[in-house]
Amino acid sequence: MGAGIAEVFAKNGRTVVGVERDVEMLAVGRGHVERSTGRALQRGRLTEEEQAALLGRITFTTDVTELGPCDLLVEAVPELIGIKIELFTRLDGVVDPRAILATNTSSLSVSEIGAATKHPERVAGMHFFNPAPVLRLVEVIRTDSTEPEVADAIAAEARALGKVPVVCGDRAGFIANALLIGYLNQAAGMVESGDATPEAIDAAMQREYGYPMGPLALLDLIGLDTVVQILDRMHGESQRERHEAATILRRLVADGRLGRKSGQGFYGDPPLPPVTATAATPSHAEIAENLIRPYLEDAVQMRDSGYASAEDIDTAMRLGCGLPKGPFEILAGR
Numbered sequence: 001m002g003a004g005i006a007e008v009f010a011k012n013g014r015t016v017v018g019v020e021r022d023v024e025m026l027a028v029g030r031g032h033v034e035r036s037t038g039r040a041l042q043r044g045r046l047t048e049e050e051q052a053a054l055l056g057r058i059t060f061t062t063d064v065t066e067l068g069p070c071d072l073l074v075e076a077v078p079e080l081i082g083i084k085i086e087l088f089t090r091l092d093g094v095v096d097p098r099a100i101l102a103t104n105t106s107s108l109s110v111s112e113i114g115a116a117t118k119h120p121e122r123v124a125g126m127h128f129f130n131p132a133p134v135l136r137l138v139e140v141i142r143t144d145s146t147e148p149e150v151a152d153a154i155a156a157e158a159r160a161l162g163k164v165p166v167v168c169g170d171r172a173g174f175i176a177n178a179l180l181i182g183y184l185n186q187a188a189g190m191v192e193s194g195d196a197t198p199e200a201i202d203a204a205m206q207r208e209y210g211y212p213m214g215p216l217a218l219l220d221l222i223g224l225d226t227v228v229q230i231l232d233r234m235h236g237e238s239q240r241e242r243h244e245a246a247t248i249l250r251r252l253v254a255d256g257r258l259g260r261k262s263g264q265g266f267y268g269d270p271p272l273p274p275v276t277a278t279a280a281t282p283s284h285a286e287i288a289e290n291l292i293r294p295y296l297e298d299a300v301q302m303r304d305s306g307y308a309s310a311e312d313i314d315t316a317m318r319l320g321c322g323l324p325k326g327p328f329e330i331l332a333g334r
């Protein structure tokens with residue numbers, strides 16, 4: 001992820017310092033950039049001269065003090081709050097107090113990370129979506145301490161990089177993951193209660209709303225353990241029942257059925273044992289309606305609380321999750 005972000009900045013003419021923890025990981029990061037730009041070269045999206053110029057703008061180093069002259073720092077270390085806090089504490093002694101420190105976290109508290117620094121007003125989230133060179137969405141996360149001009153500067157830089165920024169407050173999951181993971185959890189709960197099979201649920205969302213992938217197939221793709229971790233963070237913050245991970249998710253993770261990465265999840269061999277249906281088999285329209293309603297309610301609550309605008313919420317779900325319509329676009333069509 002860090003290599004992809006470095007590539008995005010360098011491609012758009014920025015001078016980049018890419019720091020890794022050791023020479024082995026530095027070689028891995030450099031290799032990612034070289035392979036990514038090599039694919040772009042083969043596809044005619046870069047010339048040899050442009051590729052060479054892009055790579056020439058990136059300084060690869062293990063020395064964090066080389067970040068001193070930088071005016072914007074974007075970290076992409078592992079999603080562990082302790083590691084991020086330790087890094088930001090170190091950066092305090094390296095960078096100019098006027099530099100902007102941005103975290104690429106997808107679900108951790110930006111406020112907690114910023115509180116570990118001397119200048120939390122200069123800390124915000126700049127969440128790129130993976131792969132960063134391809135996906136256009138960037139979530140800009142402002143905390144209660146973030147200076148308005150800092151969030152504005154990050155959003156302006158994202159636009160200059162050819163990205164589409166959306167601005168929101170600091171909650172677990174931000175916009176896209178918060179709405180998506182809640183929706184996926186709801187789908188898992190429908191399987192658990194015997195309301196419908198994974199196959200029926202996935203077919204319903206693809207048929208009724210044109211989603212490119214059904215929620216249970218998407219759960220398998222993301223990884224059930226990853227989704228449970230995000231839900232635990234969301235529930236710990238919100239205490240909402242909707243964010244309590246469905247029991248079936250925890251059971252499948254305990255059984256080692258993590259999704260595609262383990263070869264088994266809601267789909268796989270052996271197949272998931274059938275759950276006894278609680279009622280007559282619902283139609284695709286009924287399944288889709290029961291699944292989309294809580295998702296739309298969450299989006300409305302997000303807008304009405306002032307957390308994010310309807311336009312930014314729709315943009316996040318289309319560009320970040322690949323959905324054909326955002327929640328308010330769905331509501332407008334009803």
